[in-house]
Amino acid sequence: MDPVRRTLNVESVSIGLIENTTGDIIFVDELMGPLFKPLAPIRLKRGQGIAGWVAEHREAVIINDVYKDKRFYRQVDKKSGFQTHSMICIPLQVEERVIGILQAINKQTGKFNENDLRLLQAIGGPLAAAIENARLHADVIAEKRRIETIFANMSEGLLTINAEGYITHVNDAFLTLIYDETKEIIAQKATDIIRLKNGNIEEFIQTVKKATNEYPQLAADVYHNDGSTVPVLISGAPIRNEEGEVSELIMVFSDLSQIREVERMRDDFFHGIIHELRTPLATILMYARLLREGKAQEKEKADRFLGVIERESDRLQKMVRQMLQVVKMESQEFQRRPEPLSLNPIFEEMLPPLADIATEKGLTFIQRIEPDLPLVMGDREILYMAIKNLVDNAIKFTLSGSVRVEAAHKDNVVEIIVKDQGIGIPKQALPNLFGRFFRAQTAVERGIAGTGLGLYMVKEAIEHYNGTIKVDSIEGKGTTFTVCLPVAET
Structure with a gap:
């Protein structure tokens, strides 16, 4: 703003922009001069000071003695050490909207007059337009980046198709639905890429093009490049230009495998x-x-x-x-506060009847419980249920051989091990083992009773008290569950 300052022969020229959310005027730091550098950004409340009055009333002012004007806000001079004597202040407007103010401060020779005002207004018009364009450009860039970030990080597959049916954008989530690795499919025909087992993608695209207020959906199985299929729900929406013609289609692919x-x-x-x-x-x-x-x-x-x-x-x-x-x-009810408790009484109450059941079944029942285990945090009833469930399962799924229960203090945890020589768990079942309702196919095929809730409850209970549980199993050999519960702080 130095050329403006020299042309008007003033000590300082400053711009204040209106903050959209509050209506406050915030002055541009770079234009405030060296006295203002150490200060926080100058901010005036709506209507505060001469600048606030100008912005609120949309009127320019010429003031050759600010100390005679009741609107003058003296705190800025007090904080900065700058001395304001006179000023011209005009609103910066874009059409009918005020976006800020422009002010020239302290005429070096003589007084401010109408010629100075007209000159500042001549500068203010193009300046307001330039500021608004810069803001709009920044907003567009920020919005573009925001949309790209959302687009890239969506868990759903997403792609856009132009009016001719060619792919214009695609995210990684879509690529993983149909390919094992990233592949360039931009500018390819959508109907060549999206292959459905039980649905017609061409018909769906035409339906989306004709959609007005509704968003068409299609449940189908999409082919992966390895020949397998993935159940998906495809949602589509048209993007129309100013003439109302469809310029692009946006399509979202929601993976229904988990559902x-x-x-x-x-x-x-x-x-x-x-x-x-x-x-x-x-x-x-x-x-x-x-x-x-x-x-x-x-x-x-x-x-x-x-x-x-x-x-x-x-x-x-x-x-x-x-x-x-x-x-x-x-x-x-599960959220009640945990209390320090000893696991030894739980084992003393729980294990004898379970040992009897194992013995009646012809199994060897081995228990190695360390005496005087340190206290852990938890609820007695819930931890009793969790540990008993593991031992119950070990006995249930062991047709011959042994079941072993151990508990010991290791480092800063109590480690509980339940090991059996039972039927084991298939490798492919391990990732879902702690899922609600899940039952391994081997148990179902052997007709072993169960609801699929036991291990789900065990995991929820152990992790609720900041513990961990892991499983190692070999089908036909046996299974080992290891639970670690943190020692209570004393």
Whole structure:
């Protein structure tokens, strides 16, 4: 602004721009002069000072003695040491909108007059337009970068197609749906790239082109380049130019694999629940009818019938308790504050009856529990449930051999190991093992009862108390679960 300063023969020229969010005027640091360099950016509230009045009233002013003007805001001079004596201040306008002010301060010879005002206004018009264009350009660049960042980091596959059907933009998420590695597909025909097993992409593109207010969707399986298919939900929307003609289409590909897997697990869960409930209920009903019909006159036979009813009732109760435990863990009740507790009493109460069950099954039950384990943080009922579930599973899935339970203080954790010589877990099942409703196919095929909730609850419980759980397994050889719970701070 030095040429303006020299032309007007003034000590200083400054620009204040209106902040869109607050309406405050913020002066451009670079134009304020050396006295203002150490200061924070000068900011005037809406309507504050002469500059604030000019911006609010959209009127230019000539003031040759600022100290006689009640609008003059003296704090700026006090903070900077600058002495303001006179000024011309004009609003910077773009059409009808005021974007800031331009002021010339301290006429070096004589007083400010109308000629000075007209000269400053002649400068202010183009200056306001230039500032607005720069702002718009910066906004466009920022918006472009924002959209590109969103585009690149979306988990959904996304691509755009021009009116002729050629791909103009694509993100990495889309490429991973159909290729193992990044591949250049820009400017290729969309119908050559997107191959559907059960759907017509050309028809869908035409439907999207004709869409007005709605956003067409298509559920289909898209082919990967290795020949496999991925279930997707394709959503499309047209982008129209000023004439209302479709210039581009934007298409979003949402991978439904996880949803399909959850649906499958849910279906397996409900199928398993129905099966598991039906068997004990049918048994209870049958033996209850036999008793009512007098088919067990002898005490020994009646006791045997009642024993079956009791055993199946216990089985039902256990299943219901497990499902209620899931509900509890996912509710606020699970969020109660943990307390320091000892695991030794839990093992002393839990392991003897489990050892009896293992022995009755013909298994060797080994326990190595270190005495006086340090305290851990948690809830007794929840940790009891988690550890018992692991040992229960070890016994259930071991047809012959041994089950071992160990607990020891290592470093700053209590390490619990549950190891069996059971049927093992298939390698492909390990990533989903702790998922809700998940059951390994080997367990299903062998007809081993279960709901698919046990290990889900175990993992949720252990991690809730900042612990870790890992599993190592070899199918046909056995499985080892290792739980680490942090020692409570004392």
